[in-house]
Amino acid sequence: MYVRDAKNREEVWLLDHIEAMGLDETAFRSRDYVVAVDEASGEKAGFGRIRIHRVDDGADICELTSIGVLEEWRTQGVGAHVVERLVEYASDEDFDTVYALTGEGSYLAQFGFRRIDDARLPEPLQQRLTDKRDGVDPEAVPLELERSRFRMPDRLREAFKHAPDGREESADVESPEDFGIDPESATYKYDTGQ
Numbered sequence: 001m002y003v004r005d006a007k008n009r010e011e012v013w014l015l016d017h018i019e020a021m022g023l024d025e026t027a028f029r030s031r032d033y034v035v036a037v038d039e040a041s042g043e044k045a046g047f048g049r050i051r052i053h054r055v056d057d058g059a060d061i062c063e064l065t066s067i068g069v070l071e072e073w074r075t076q077g078v079g080a081h082v083v084e085r086l087v088e089y090a091s092d093e094d095f096d097t098v099y100a101l102t103g104e105g106s107y108l109a110q111f112g113f114r115r116i117d118d119a120r121l122p123e124p125l126q127q128r129l130t131d132k133r134d135g136v137d138p139e140a141v142p143l144e145l146e147r148s149r150f151r152m153p154d155r156l157r158e159a160f161k162h163a164p165d166g167r168e169e170s171a172d173v174e175s176p177e178d179f180g181i182d183p184e185s186a187t188y189k190y191d192t193g194q
Helices: 008-021 078-092 105-109 124-136 154-162
Strands: 002-007 035-036 044-053 059-068 097-102 141-146
Touching: 002 078, 008 035, 008 044, 008 059, 035 078, 044 078, 044 124, 059 078, 059 124, 078 097, 078 154, 097 105, 097 124, 105 141
Parallel strands: 059 097
Antiparallel strands: 002 035, 035 044, 044 059, 097 141
16 A cells, blocks of 8 residues: 555546545646555545645645545555655645645544634635535634644554555556546536636
């Protein structure tokens, strides 16, 4: 199992799973995502996104969002390694603080994320929080992580090393729908605006 950058051809796969899981697809760009992949079968197991909010004064804001794990891969450390990779990217971009707006705060707390007051949330994320609460995640709360405080629980690291123990192997065969093509009518399933 490993986590890598998403490929352009995975846009439809990502959009399908984001929609199925009820996650946020605001300002979707596949290049902002990472994907967890089983190296033996090539099966995709999970994904997540780093979103950079550009601010006029140069104090850009880093948000982790749209983190999802396919049901059959849950409890195997996949989400933890997606989060780890996203925090590594934030570090590579010199962000000292990473934010998340989610109703799953207890999950992220095990990595060092802490809940903060809504008023402490940077300006660009205040409207995002309102939008999330009004839309896909009514229970969303603001979380903050000082990247130096990130920690990976040993149990999740071990689970990820051994995934997919106990799973039947399945081939990840690409279909026309993976590329956004409706095979019934030969039209594109999603308009990516390009």
